[in-house]
Amino acid sequence: MERYFKRNISSVDGETSSQYISQPSLKPSMLKKVDINDLPWDPADRKRISDYDPNQREEIRRLYWQREPYQPGGHVFPQKVIGSKERRFVDQVGHQGGSDAFVSSGFNCWAKKKRLATHAGDITSFHYKALQKCEDLMKPKQSIAYVFQRQSERDARWGSHHKTILGLISLFPEVVEVLEYVKEDGLTNALSQALQRKDQNIVEAVSLVNGTTSSLQRLREDGFDEILEHAYCFCEQYKLERVNMDDVYITSRNRKTNMTNRHYFEFDIFNTVLDRQIQEFGDRFGEVSTELLSNISALSPRDSFSMFDKKKLINLSKMYPCDFTHTDREKLDGELDVYYDIIRRDEKFASLNGITDLSKLMVETGKDISYRYVYRLLKLALVLPVATATVERCFSAMKLVKSELRNRMGDDFLNDCLIGAIEKEALLKIKDEAVMKRFQQMEDRRGQLN
Template sequence: MCPTIQKDIVNCFAEELVKSVIEEMGHDVFGLLVDESADVSDKEQMAVVFRFVDKRGMVKERFMSITHVSDTASSSLKAAIDSLFAKYGLSIKKVRGQGYDGASNMRVLEYIEIEGAEDLKRSQACGLLKTNGNLSMVLQRRDQDILNAMDLVNSTKRQLQKFRDDGWNSLMNRVSSFCEEHDIEKVDMEKDFVDSRRPRNKKTGVSNMHHYKVNCLFAVLDLQLQEFNDRFNEVNTELLICASSLSPIDSFTEFDHSKFMRLSKFYPDDFTHGEYISLEQELDIYIDNVRNDERFTHLKCLGELARMLVETRKNMSHPLVYRLLKLVLILHVATATVERCFSAMKIVKSHRRNRIGDQFLNDCLVCFIEKVVFLSITNETVMKRFQDMKTRRVVL
C-alpha cells in the first residue's frame, strides 16, 4: 500500500515494456516522432514515439517516453532526446526519419477562423481547415505508408487546382440555392465591396465579385497549393518517385530498375559499395520471383509487401531489397500517434491528480498507452527487476 512501493512496481512494468519494444525493434533503423504539449499543471511535456518495422514485417509505432522539458527550444528538446537515447543504449545513427507535429497549428487556425481580425485571414483559415482537415484524418492510420500518402496528397492537389479553375460558378449556384431556400438576401456581385469594420461611406475600390473570388477563394486555394509545393520540393519528390518502384500494385507494374538503384543512393549509410553492386544483381531475380508467385498478386501497399516477404521468407533471399523496403516504410506520414499520447495524458494526469510526478506520469502513460505490450509482460520479470532495484527487507 506504500506509495513509494507502488511507484516502484509501475516503474518496473514500464521499464520492462520499453525493453520489450527495443527488442521488438531488433536494434534496427527507425523513425523518430516528437511533439510537445503542456499538461493540466502547465508543465511542458515532450512525447517520443518510434516508428519501425518489426521482425514479422509489421509497421509499428510505439510510445516510448514522455519527458518534462524546461522550455520548447530546440536545444532543450534535443537534450531530452539525447538523454532518452543514452538511457536505453540507443544510437542516433539508427534514426532514418524525424517528424515534429503540426497539429497545434491547426488549433491556431481554428482560433483565427472564429476570432481573426481580418476577413481575409478568417477565410483562409476556414478553407485550410476544411480541405487539409479531411486529408489529415485519412493520413492518421498508424500503418499508412508514404506511397499511399502521396497518392492522397496528389489527389488533393488536383482537386484544389480543378476547383480553382472551374469551381467558382458551381459554388455561386450552390450559394444562390441556399439563399433562396432560407429566404436570405443575395449579395449583388457587381456592387462595390463594403468592409463592415470601416465606415460605410468609405469605398474599398473593389467589387464584391473581386473580393470574394480573388481575395477570398483564390487566396485560400493558392495558399494551399503553394504549401503543398513547398513541402514536396525536388529532393523529396525524387525520393517519392523512386520509392514508387517498390509498389506491389498490379503485379509490380511500377517496378523500375533505375529508380530502384537511385532510391538506394538516398541511404549512403545503409549500403556499402559492394552492396550496391549486389543489389543491382539481386533486383532482376527479385522481381521475377515475386511476379511469378501468386501470393504476391493482390497486394495493395508496401506494408502488405513487407509482411508477405517475411511470411514467405523471401526477405532472406532478397535481403537488400527488403532493407530498402524497410527504410521507406519507416518514413513517417503523420504524427497522430503522438497526439493520441497527449489525449491519454489528460486521462492519467487529470485536474484531480495534477501533482503527479514526472517519472510516475511517464511510467503510467507507457503502461496505459501500450496496453498490448503491457499484457505480454510477465509478473516474474517485474518481480526480479523490483527486487534488483535496491535492497529490500523481504525477498519476493
C-alpha cells in the same frame, strides 16, 4: 492627547500661562485649494499632505517628487569626536543618503563609508520602499485615470464580443449546416482520412496527394462561379438579400473603392484563401516528399508488383547516403533484377496488399537474408511514416501516461502502460475473465480471483 491640542504661548507680561486650547480638525470640504506653483521649497515651511485639499494631494505629492532635493546651505552641524579628531557633517560634500535619522538623532558614522550602504539597507528597507513608491508614482500607467481608461476599453471590447456571440446563437443552425458541408465535401477530407488510418498505403497516399493538389488548383481557377451559385441558393432559401457583384465594393467603414464586389470576393478573398491552403499543402508535401513517396510506391506488391520500377528504387537508395554506399547501390542494382523475377512468380506473394505484408512474408520465407539490400529498403520505407497521425497519437498518450508525478517510470512498465492506452479497441474485446485467468496461471497465489 497632546497632538490634538495646540500649545498657547505665554504673553510677555505673564498674564497668560501655558495652557492647551482645543483645535478641532478641519473637514475636507473646509480645506482651500492652493496654487501649486507657490508651494514652499524649504521642508520646514511645508505643510503635511493631509492638510491640503483631497483633490490636490496627489498632484502636490507628485510635484514634490519631481523637484530636486532641497538642502539649505550655511548650517553649522555639531562636532563629534571620532578617534583623535573632531568631525562633523559638511553639506558641501554632496547629496547624502539616510532616513528619519537626519531629522532625529542624526547619522554619526560619516568616517566609515561602508556604514552608509548598511544604513540605506536592502530591498526591505525604508529607502528602497520609498524609491519604489516614487517610481510607481511617476509612472503614468500607475495612475487611477489610466486604470479607468483601460477598464472602459475592456468594457467596450467585451460589448462587441457579446454582440458577436448573440449573432452566432441566432445563426447557429446555419453555421452547423455549413460545417457539415465542409466536413462531407472538403477536398482534403479523403487525404486527411487516409493519413490517419493505421494501415496506411503509400501508393494510395501518393495518388491522393497528387489528386488533392490538382483539385485545389482547379478550384482556384474555375470554382468561384460554383461557390457563388451555392451562396445565392443559400440566400434565397433563408430570404437574405443578394449582393450584386457588378456594384462598386464599399468597405465596412462605408467608403467606396475602385473595384467591384466580384473582384473583391474572387481575388481578395477566394483566391487568397486558396493560395494560402495550396502553399501550406506544398510545404507539407513538397517535391522532395512527393518524390520520396513515389519512389517508395515502387516497392508495393499490389497486382503482382505492377508498380515495380527499378529506377525509382535506385533513386530511393540515393536518398539515404548513410545507409547505402556506392558499392551497396551497385549490389542493389544487380539484386533487384533477380528479386523481381523470383518474387513475381512465387504464388505466396501474389495476394499481398502493402509493404508491411511484404516485409513479414520475406522474413517468414527467409528472403530477407537472400535479398538484404531490398529488405533494407523495405525497412526504411516502413520507418518513414513517423509523422502520421497514429504515431502522433502514441506520443500524445505517452505524455498522459508518463507525467510529472510518474517521471521515474522504466521502459518496460512504460511500454505495458502505452499498449493499454493506445490499443483501446483491441483491449475492449478482451474479457475480464480471461485476464484474471491469465494472471492466476502466471504463478501460485494464495487467493483466487473471482
